[in-house]
Amino acid sequence: MTARIALEGIGKTFGAGETALRALDRIDLVVHPGEVVGLKGPSGSGKSTLLNIVACILEPTDGRLALDGETVWDGRYRVADLRRLRRERIGLIFQFHNLLPFLTATDNVALAMTLAGTDPAKARGRARDLLDYLQIGKRAGAMPSRLSGGEAQRVAIARALANRPGIILADEPTAALDSERARVVMDLLRQVAQDQQAAILVVTHDEKIFDRFDRMVALRDGRIEQDWRRAA
Amino acid sequence: MNLALADIRHRLGRFLMTCVGLGLLMAVALSMVGIYQGVVAEALALSRSLHAELWVVEQGTRGPFAESSRIPGDVRAIVARVPGVAEAGAITLRTAEAKAPQGILRMQIMGYEPGRPGGPSAIEAGRGLGGARFEMVVDARARLPLGATVELGGDRYRVVGLTRGLVASGGDPLAFVHLRDSQDLQFKLAPPAARRALAAGAGTGSTDTVNAVIARLHPGADPDAVAETIRRWKHLAALTDAEQADILTRSVVQRARVQLGMFTIVLLFVSAVIIALIIYTMTMDKLREIATLKLIGASDRTIVGLVLQQALILGGAGFVAATGIVFATRDFFPRAVALGPAEVAVMAGVIGFICVLGSLVSIRAALAIEPQQALGG
Incomplete structure (x- = not known):
């Protein structure tokens, strides 16, 4: 089975000379389709850096990054249009939702599809379906400022799922949610992983959702300290 | 969906206030063009x-x-x-x-x-x-x-x-x-x-x-x-x-013409600077949104379109307001404000050009925004 995400010896150094900071060091990580992997570790351990490298927002310093079997970086980017890669193959979920405040919930979701070239009417239709699937269909016309934290996070998830990406990356998606809503969000992600055979990589500090992951990877000082699978 | 219009609708009150302010500025510039034309028209009125x-x-x-x-x-x-x-x-x-x-x-x-x-x-x-x-x-x-x-x-x-x-x-x-x-x-x-x-x-x-x-x-x-x-x-x-x-x-009327012409040029220059600053401020207010757009894969064309369309909508709305103000008040001017379709059309073109020019700095700034800037609180 081709891995959705494959990191081989990935490293990242910020700055140079005496002030250089090694944020990630020789990271090897493979995430397969349908797998939900949690990434934990203390602040400054390199979790967000790792996520940003997989999202092609941050360029690694060394190693090799492959997505869906295709080498994306091995000393330099092998893909000319990184934004296209992101909009077609990666779904991103952020801690603070990052919904566009001037678009309704439906349009926030539809935008991801229209950017990928989907007809606007079809995009809106699928956006409404996704919001229904995430049980916030009745809030489809609401502006982000009118949504609760949980609702906004579900809209952000709908946006991440809009183009049926094979990879979903989430940075602290449950940080602003209470325990019950956090579990609902994680259950939704697990459902998506199964339905779409997507690989899901989630950065989290939230211990109450640790049981929702297939695998947990612990980082410390830029290195993988532990990588273990949840008992079936 | 049009992102520029959606953003304007979202901040409609602020946008309208900006348009009114810009409209007043453009009204002064438009009046000067009309007065300039009026001086010539009045000079020739009797002779004709x-x-x-x-x-x-x-x-x-x-x-x-x-x-x-x-x-x-x-x-x-x-x-x-x-x-x-x-x-x-x-x-x-x-x-x-x-x-x-x-x-x-x-x-x-x-x-x-x-x-x-x-x-x-x-x-x-x-x-x-x-x-x-x-x-x-x-x-x-x-x-x-x-x-x-x-x-x-x-x-x-x-x-x-x-x-x-x-x-x-x-x-x-x-x-x-x-x-x-x-x-x-x-x-x-x-x-x-x-x-x-x-x-x-x-x-x-x-x-x-x-x-x-x-x-x-x-x-x-x-x-x-x-x-x-x-x-x-x-x-x-x-x-x-x-x-x-x-x-x-x-x-x-040569001296009057040159004087008015110079003043009109200065006013247009001031208008260009103010329009550029307004567009730049409007763009920087959307820094996080632009970064988010890049994060979810928006192309540079989408970002440029957002900034440029807003600049042109702002300029267009301000110009409509300016034209309305000048035509509503021109009879109160002591001298003729001679504005015909030709003068209004030329001025609209000049304002459009100023808006495009003024948005260039903002477009450059918007394209330089890194997607990472959308992350964090």
Whole structure:
């Protein structure tokens, strides 16, 4: 089975000379389709850096990054249009939702599809379906400022799922949610992983959702300290 | 979906306030363009209204609008007999202050003989001058009603007709009176001065002096050839209407034109800077949104479209507001604000260009925003 995400010896150094900071060091990580992997570790351990490298927002310093079997970086980017890669193959979920405040919930979701070239009417239709699937269909016309934290996070998830990406990356998606809503969000992600055979990589500090992951990877000082699978 | 419009709808109040502010600024610039055009239009208004093809003036002068010119009144009859001339009329021109019901009124007094060239081509209200003396046809700019009485040079004149758009190059309204009345106003000595002149041995002197004779030609007559014939008389000069128009626009109102033109350029430059700053501020207010767009894969074209469309919508809305303001208030200006479709279209083009130019800095800044800037709290 081709891995959705494959990191081989990935490293990242910020700055140079005496002030250089090694944020990630020789990271090897493979995430397969349908797998939900949690990434934990203390602040400054390199979790967000790792996520940003997989999202092609941050360029690694060394190693090799492959997505869906295709080498994306091995000393330099092998893909000319990184934004296209992101909009077609990666779904991103952020801690603070990052919904566009001037678009309704439906349009926030539809935008991801229209950017990928989907007809606007079809995009809106699928956006409404996704919001229904995430049980916030009745809030489809609401502006982000009118949504609760949980609702906004579900809209952000709908946006991440809009183009049926094979990879979903989430940075602290449950940080602003209470325990019950956090579990609902994680259950939704697990459902998506199964339905779409997507690989899901989630950065989290939230211990109450640790049981929702297939695998947990612990980082410390830029290195993988532990990588273990949840008992079936 | 249009991101630019969606963002404007989201911040509609702020956008409208910005448009109003920008509209006022553009209204000033548009007014200046109108006043600039108005100065030229007003300078040519009288000359065009008279339909004169030839101006006969004192030798060595450039006509009654540019400098003082005095010629005998009988020159009119001589000019009328020149081959090619269909009709001729003697005129006088002087600036005077009259006592009007609303106070002192500065006017350009034009004397002419009714029935001969020199009178207004159209009467807006009332009638033209008749046989009686001390009548006046005045431009509506003087804000005198029909029947009003105006005191001028010790005599009382009654307003019998009104014209529209006939003003002097300085913007003063034109008042038409009988040639005889204007000659008395301009050349007749006051009784004490006349008595003193007589005692000193001078005659009472003739007041049959005019400032210019204007002529209309037979169809097919060559104005230059007729002018050349008249110039053979040593004491006269002749100008074609084209030469007169050239003197009016290039000499009489030149300084005003250049002054207004320079001011308009400065205003447009200031407008460009302000528009650029507004667009830049609007773009930087959306820094996080633009970063998010990049994060979810928006192309540079989408980002450029967002900034550019907002700049053009802002400029367009401001220009519509400016045009509305200027057209609603232009009658309150003391001088003509001459704005036609051509001037408005050119100004719209200039504003559009300024908006595009002003958005370039913002586009550059927007394209430099890193997707990572969307992350974090």
